[in-house]
Ligand code: C2E
Ligand code: MG
Ligand code: MG
């Protein structure tokens with residue numbers, strides 16, 4: 395009976411809704427305790443220079459190992475942490491941990507490695523952001539030029555006058571800036587020149603079909619060309635196939651990141667990559683990648 399089923403569906407829907415609201419509240423609460431319970435860790439994903447095949451640096455990616463649910467995706471908990479403001483404390487932990495780890499890599503004999511840290515909108519709005527970062531650099535001993543901050547378009551396109559000022563202050567202390575997920579937001583290419591950034595990261599949604607979808611291909615080419623004409627470097631994220639790598643190399647993309655080279659891995663695996671006992675698959679970059 396359709397009518398009855400209809401009524402049951404409504405009931406079910408309401409139950410499901412309250413269940414998801416309850417889950418969210420529980421997760422929010424667990425998130426509040428997570429830092430104190432040491433449930434966070436960082437994984438690191440290599441950034442590979444296309445023309446040398448070298449790992450120039452790594453991107454730190456936050457992982458939450460929930461006591462009952464196991465790994466919770468940052469796509470799920472980072473927005474929650476932003477809504478509740480907890481991302482500020484968590485983000486500070488991420489910065490400190492990533493800088494300390496990178497300083498340790500430098501001390502172990504790999505003095506050129508850079509680390510990229512994702513910074514959320516809420517963190518970026520904190521008036522203390524620049525001082526906090528300067529303090530963390532001083533305390534960990536990491537030179538500022540080895541820290542890169544990844545900001546999304548949403549972060550720097552906020553309708554506020556002091557955005558450019560904050561970016562300039564960050565540049566002044568010596569860190570580099572990357573525009574993450576480029577192409578997914580509402581900024582135009584020419585907008586880029588207003589911001590004192592160093593790297594443009596082309597969003598993985600464009601890279602995915604780069605070899606089959608002509609508009610993704612021409613968009614990616616245009617972003618690389620525009621980045622270079624503004625003196626910026628182009629990085630492609632989500633590179634998974636040799637075909638994608640070949641396209642990016644041919645069009646002079648500077649750096650690549652993706653499962654083709656490595657998933658985000660623990661600092662221990664990065665140690666092994668650095669000392670040469672674990673060789674990234676793309677240490678044999680195809681011939682077409684050796685351009686210079
Ligand atoms: P993002 O900064 O754009 O990071 C790239 C995401 O793509 C990561 O997901 C990474 O694991 C994934 N990825 C890398 N290579 C490939 C690939 O070849 N194929 C596919 N399909 N995916 C790939 P993850 O680690 O789940 O992080 C998701 C997002 O969560 C990040 O996007 C970033 O926006 C946010 N996030 C992660 N860590 C932090 C953090 O410490 N602070 C803040 N504020 N946000 C973070
Ligand atoms: Mg990122
Ligand atoms: Mg990204």
Ligand code: MG
Pocket residue numbers: 575
């Ligand atoms: Mg992303």
